[in-house]
Amino acid sequence: MRRLNQLVTSRWAADLLLWLVITAPLLVPDSGAPRWLLVAAVPLLGVTVIISRRAPLVAAAVPMTLGLMASIELDSASFLLAQVLLAYLLGRRSARRRAPLLLFAAVCAITLLLVPVMPTAALSDWLELLANGLLTFVLPWLAGRYTRQHAELVRTGWELADRLEREQHLVGDRVRLLERSRIATDMHDSLGHELSMIALRAAALQVAPDVGPQGRQAAGELRVAAAAATRRLRDVVGVLREEGESAPLEPADDTVPSLVSRAAAAGLPVAFTDELSPPGSTPLTPMADRAVYRVVQEALTNAAKHAPGAKVTVALRQEGTDAVVAVVNEAAPAGPASAGSNGHGLVGLHERVRLAGGTLHTEPLGGGFAVTARIPVTTGPATTPPRHAGTSQRELALARREVRRTVIDAIWVPMAATAVLLLAIVFNVDSKSRSVLNxxxxxxxxxxxxxxxxxxxxxxxxxxxxxxxxxxxxxxxxxxxxxxxxxxxxxxxxxxxxxxxxxxxxxxxxxxxxx
CATH class of the missing domain: 3.30.1450.10 (Beta-lactamase Inhibitory Protein; Chain:B, domain 1)
Structure with missing residues (x-):
């Protein structure tokens, strides 16, 4: 609350200082502005300063209107400072781009229409108005825009740095979780198998005819201890694995045909075509074989989960040096396939196929879903992972583009103002020469x-x-x-x-x- 009060107080002090600065020129006599206009401008500019934070466009239009009332050339010294400062604040406080330009264009158009009906106005006066408006309104507005864009770019850079720092921590946590998952897999595949073999041998020893009572008792205790160790191992594996990740129940040498057979036996309507295994075909490398297996496994799992009862087609074929895996499930009988997956399985599948040197393509197809992978038959280098621009990168690119646009505006507007000013000078000289009576x-x-x-x-x-x-x-x-x-x-x-x-x-x- 105290900080809020300090902020409000500082804003009021800044607004008061701004009002004093822009009204100071009103105290200097100006032959081009009537006295009543100068007196009325003092409170009007005070109201303008108050609304300048919420309506900066309206605030910038007020001194321009007062300047036009004082001089059609918009060169009244009484309102020049107010016009420059409020135009700068318009660019500093508002991100709107078209509205200020439309305001300036409207002022120029209205004054151009008024030139023929004003007895003391000429086209040279309008050209001077155009040049003065560019110098006292458009240029300060562009300067304010540049300042605001620079501040936004700096802030976006710091936000991006903060996000990158948080992402570094998340990457570290992710690496630790993956390492825990690898440990769990190794323990399940190696220690679990060895403990199972110990329990099996202990059971055989317990029923052997040539073992005495003490030996049978020791073998029974060994079997119980091995079973208990297996259960403890299962608990430890549950702790080490990532949340929601199940233990690998299939053997390491499981094949795609046996995987499809188990899915069909479980009630999944699946049609299987295998053109990778006929005699004479090039055998897959272990990395490619496991990648093909994982593509089929993940696709069948997703089909059973998100399109239960839908027909699934699994096709394995070879095209050139690539093994092509295509798994397509039709729409579920109750409607289109569900999209409720968190996508982690497909992300991991992309990584598995990429490490095998292949590519993976997934897309909705006819109400169902299609998964297609191309994997080199022989071991190939891992493909480059796709890079997706994050939100912070898009914001940073947008801020940079706005800064470049502002810089471009800051270049062409002075050039245009110079050209208009030169045109006004040439026209003024020409009009003077045409007003001489021989x-x-x-x-x-x-x-x-x-x-x-x-x-x-x-x-x-x-x-x-x-x-x-x-x-x-x-x-x-x-x-x-x-x-x-x-x-x-x-x-x-x-x-x-x-x-x-x-x-x-x-x-x-x-x-x-x-x-």
Whole structure:
């Protein structure tokens, strides 16, 4: 609870500091922003900071909207810092990629549509808005995204390291369990057999006619002791084996035909075809023989467990240098084969076939299940085990891909911003050159000339685009419209002023504009 209180306090302190920083420029007079807008922005930015953690996109849109209200070029110094910081926090706190770009595209589209209806706006102003938006919104947002992606990559790396450490412990436990299983198998196959032979010999000695009473008594005690040792061995084997693993009941030299015969005798409907054992065929190596046996054994066990009553087909054949084992069970009479197995048997089977140099393929087939193995007849090198990307690896790859994407964005966006800025500069220079009224033409204009004939010789743009420039002097009394044109492309003032009344030129002079 104390830690939570400290966290909340630190967040409030950070938000308060952020609010003070982004509202500080509002105290500096800005000729481009009205005073009422600056006053209203102080509490509005405070609310924006409060919601910036839960709604960072909305918070980033607020200073942009205020900046547009102050200047269509989005270059108001009063809201520039707020726009940059909140755009950075948007990238730092939100993983959304499309929404910020859609917001920027919507602002650009709306202002482009407003340019023709705004009297003082020109296309060059929109190009400046586009360049300023890229520099003050998109670039800080990309910087925030990069910071967030880097932090996520570092965190994912530490999580992966922690998982690898835990997996190392699990692998150690698994190795110990496998070793216990090997010990149990050795004890059952060797000691159990020897104890059984001792008990058998003791029983024969106990009934031998040439043994006296004391010898029979000793032989009986030996037989009882051997039987007790066998029972103790069975208990020890149960402890050493892995949980759920049964002792190997079949002899080590058991064959596939005898295995299939026992399954058929137990009531399993199985059809068996053996093309590996005819005279003249290449004999299997011990490793391949045991692998073939294990494939058939595991497939029959799964068929009996998950599709009871279903017909099973076991086929052994040789294709080239490979022994092919195919075990297919049909759908169970009551429905499709069950999928309730934990899969450990198939995992072990894959490993057994791989160590024999072969491959194993399992798949559902017609409501049933098919197990197919290809095992070299002669001993071959173990195949490479399949590698499956874990969850942590996928997360790490995803984080790296996001970082690469952010880096790419951080490269092309500045290039695009530079191109747009250069385009705006070129367009601005071109519009200035098209707003210059030639001095000779100005002198040729006469008071009383028709407006239509005068307009044919006038430049395409005025001093500030197609609209009336700011801070112009009052029009002469009685005039309907006045237009202002540059006298020089590098300076907007002094300017030529032409005024029209009732469709005729009624006034012409040179005026000074407040730049």
């Amino acid at each position: 001095e000779d033409l100005y002198r040729q204009l006469r008071i009383g000339d028709p407006q239509t004939s005068v307009e044919q010789h006038l430049p395409e743009y005025q001093v500030n685009g197609k609209g009336r420039p700011d801070s112009t002097p009052a029009d002469p009394p009685g005039t309907d419209e006045c237009r202002f044109y540059r006298t020089h492309p590098e300076a907007p003032t002094p300017a030529y002023r032409l005024c029209f009344t009732a469709g005729h030129l009624t006034h012409k002079d040179t005026v000074y504009l407040v730049d």
